[in-house]
Amino acid sequence: IRCQDKENIRTFINRPALGVFPGENYPQRVQNSLLRIAPKGHTEVTTMACGSCSNENACKAIFVWYRRKQRGDKSYTPEEKTSCVMNQLPGVSDLTLMSFKGAFHDRTFGTLITTHTKPVHKLDIPTKDWPIGTFPRHKYPLEEFVRENEEEDRRCLAEVEELFDRYNKCK
Numbered sequence: 411i412r413c414q415d416k417e418n419i420r421t422f423i424n425r426p427a428l429g430v431f432p433g434e435n436y437p438q439r440v441q442n443s444l445l446r447i448a449p450k451g452h453t454e455v456t457t458m459a460c461g462s463c464s465n466e467n468a469c470k471a472i473f474v475w476y477r478r479k480q481r482g483d484k485s486y487t488p489e490e491k492t493s494c495v496m497n498q499l500p501g502v503s504d505l506t507l508m509s510f511k512g513a514f515h516d517r518t519f520g521t522l523i524t525t526h527t528k529p530v531h532k533l534d535i536p537t538k539d540w541p542i543g544t545f546p547r548h549k550y551p552l553e554e555f556v557r558e559n560e561e562e563d564r565r566c567l568a569e570v571e572e573l574f575d576r577y578n579k580c581k
Contacts, residue, residue, distance in 0.1 A: 415443070417439070418439055418443050440455060440457075444457075460516075461515075461516055462516035462517070462518040462521055465515045465516055465518075465520075465521045465524075466518060466520045466521060469507060469520065469521075469524070472507070473503055473505055476505065477503055477505075486501075487500070489501070504581065506538065506540040506541060506577060507523070507524055507540055508540065508541040508542070508543055508570070508573060508574075508577075509523075509524035509525075509526060509540065509541075509542055509543070510526070510542065510543050510544065510545040511526050511542055511543070511544050511545065512526060512527060512545065513525060513526050513527070513545070514526075514527045514531075517531055519535070522535050522537060523537050523538050523540060524540070526542055540577075541573040541574070541576075541577050542573075543566065543569055543570045543573055544565075544566050544569055545566065546559070546562045546563050546565075546566045547562060548562060549562075
């Protein structure tokens with residue numbers, strides 16, 4: 411695969427960091443390298459400057475996709491267009507993302523909502539009351555702790571389901 415190609419590294423790694431517009435061969439480079447190793451069925455990729463950008467844009471894409479799915483073919487209402495610029499419903503979303511205790515998604519303002527590692531990342535930062543679950547902590551070696559790990563999975567899944575119920579009741 412041509413991802414190690416010097417030109418591809420310059421194109422995919424340095425271009426976003428430098429803010430330079432990609433060259434005219436960019437689509438062909440993506441097709442011949444990144445899309446060749448993309449999961450089956452994926453026909454598009456987006457390159458980002460860093461992990462923060464990746465997480466921020468993934469969250470944004472989730473919300474936009476979901477709201478478009480809810481809205482269907484309807485366009486934005488005038489009320490949505492005027493209320494969104496004032497951070498008001500119905501133009502902005504009251505949706506939430508669930509994250510996990512111990513999760514680190516970076517230190518940008520938006521990703522801090524889903525980061526739950528060190529107090530230094532959160533102190534004095536306004537955030538959202540979004541659900542925070544417990545990710546299973548398995549014992550190793552896995553084959554020696556099958557029963558314990560299955561119980562841990564059930565416990566964490568029950569907690570996640572309870573969080574979904576609680577947050578759905580709050581809308």
